[in-house]
Amino acid sequence: ILNVEQSPQSLHVQEGDSTNFTCSFPSSNFYALHWYRWETAKSPEALFVMTLNGDEKKKGRISATLNTKEGYSYLYIKGSQPEDSATYLCAFMDGNKLVFGAGTILRVKS
Amino acid sequence: DTAVSQTPKYLVTQMGNDKSIKCEQNLGHDTMYWYKQDSKKFLKIMFSYNNKELIINETVPNRFSPKSPDKAHLNLHINSLELGDSAVYFCASTLRSNTGELFFGEGSRLTVL
Numbered sequence: 001i002l003n004v005e006q007s008p009q010s011l012h013v014q015e016g017d018s019t020n021f022t023c024s025f026p027s028s029n030f031y032a033l034h035w036y037r038w039e040t041a042k043s044p045e046a047l048f049v050m051t052l053n054g055d056e057k058k059k060g061r062i063s064a065t066l067n068t069k070e071g072y073s074y075l076y077i078k079g080s081q082p083e084d085s086a087t088y089l090c091a092f093m094d095g096n097k098l099v100f101g102a103g104t105i106l107r108v109k110s
Numbered sequence: 111d112t113a114v115s116q117t118p119k120y121l122v123t124q125m126g127n128d129k130s131i132k133c134e135q136n137l138g139h140d141t142m143y144w145y146k147q148d149s150k151k152f153l154k155i156m157f158s159y160n161n162k163e164l165i166i167n168e169t170v171p172n173r174f175s176p177k178s179p180d181k182a183h184l185n186l187h188i189n190s191l192e193l194g195d196s197a198v199y200f201c202a203s204t205l206r207s208n209t210g211e212l213f214f215g216e217g218s219r220l221t222v223l
Contacts, residue, residue: 046211
């Protein structure tokens with residue numbers, strides 16, 4: 001059974017705090033690692049698709065790194081804002097299907 | 111214009127009924143998926159079609175039958191609905207099935223009474 005683990009399960013931070021989450025995945029047969037942002041009552045939206053070991057991607061205050069040899073990816077949010085509150089999902093490409101982790105729920109208090 | 115649209119958004123029905131959920135994407139993508147959000151909020155893949163051809167069929171009961179009349183549409187038909195089928199079902203599409211990002215519909219919440 002393929003496991004994609006995310007930690008922490010949930011996180012409560014104050015506005016302005018910087019935060020990061022972890023995604024662990026199998027390090028063999030790597031194709032791609034995805035990060036999605038899922039706001040309540042909406043559908044998941046892609047943040048990053050990462051394919052190369054050592055990849056670092058950035059979108060505004062959000063960035064992600066990838067280590068395929070040890071099987072982990074970090075998602076960083078700098079200066080969290082209340083609108084960053086969402087569930088952040090990572091997903092590992094297992095052959096031709098995307099396997100999702102359970103997500104990290106982020107709540108940012110103003 | 112909604113890129114990936116699902117209908118209906120809400121569906122309440124009785125056990126034993128047959129129902130369908132429709133999905134359409136206007137992105138020109140070749141690959142479409144059905145995911146089920148289970149009771150623990152995991153997104154679990156059910157089916158994937160590439161240009162009308164079934165390429166992924168996870169261990170889903172055969173009461174669930176996907177149909178893709180063309181590459182822009184992927185419908186999900188469920189026979190003899192059971193209580194455990196209650197869930198949110200998400201349709202998604204992608205341009206490249208190996209590395210492309212998924213574009214999701216807004217989900218269809220099915221409640222079986």
